[in-house]
Amino acid sequence: MRAFADFAAERSITHVTAALILEWAGGASTPDAARARFDRARALAVFLHAEDAQHEIPTMGLLGRSRRRRPAPHILTQDQISRIMQEALLVPGLTPISPLTYHNLFGLLASTGLRISEALSLRRDDLTEDGLMIRKGKFGKSRLVPIHASTRAALERYLEARCIVRNAGDDLFVLGHGRAPTATRVYVVFVRIVRKLGYRNPTGPGPRVHDLRHTFAVRSLEACGNDPQAVLRHMKALSTYLGHVDIANTYWYLEATPVLLQMIASTAEETWIGGAA
The missing domain is CATH 1.10.443.10 (Intergrase catalytic core)
Structure with missing residues (x-):
């Protein structure tokens, strides 16, 4: 989300708005890429809104829904x-x-x-x-x-x-x-x-x-602890290990457990503040 933070910083915007997200998403090269941008920025807005209600959360699906929605993973103990x-x-x-x-x-x-x-x-x-x-x-x-x-x-x-x-x-x-x-x-x-x-x-x-595959991926990321940089370093290796063609498929695992979601929230806040400063 650094690209989105930079996009906002260029416009001297300190709080996420629906209009900002739509403008950024609209700059994508294809409709699918625009929907992906919108979904990522909206997820960031949800996390930021929890800390500061001035951040707007746009209505879900404004650019249409993704053609394929992954079922929620069941992470096993x-x-x-x-x-x-x-x-x-x-x-x-x-x-x-x-x-x-x-x-x-x-x-x-x-x-x-x-x-x-x-x-x-x-x-x-x-x-x-x-x-x-x-x-x-x-x-x-x-x-x-x-x-x-x-x-x-x-x-x-x-x-x-x-x-x-x-x-x-x-x-x-x-x-x-x-x-x-x-x-x-x-x-x-x-x-x-x-x-x-x-x-x-x-x-x-x-x-x-x-879900055995999902569990392996999530547990290996959780083993990195609360260090976002360690997780990001591990992400590339994990993507290769799992045979993912697109590393975006590996990033999906970050949303799988409360532990990783909390790390995303903290990282998103730091990224937004750093990009808009």
């Missing part, structure tokens, strides 16, 4: 993740490998933030000395994902147990038929587990498999 993994060991299957597959798959997603499609596309030889080689990432991009020693040890134990599956292919994670489960099958198993544990109602929204 470490205890919840552990219970999900333990419950996965009770998943019935044609062979003993099924529960081990789901147990290790959910553990890998939680400890690396991989997309489910990336994890299910892994081959046995993608586990290298340097980490996991993601060859079929989103948008066709490949990347190397370093992993913790405990994660490597768990995967190596799983590979040993995987030998019980006859005619297993090259997929890292397999079921009794020797191939990786489908993403749909993984979704079904995960939802059944979280409903059984009471983390999700019988009907309605709740934790999804993708």
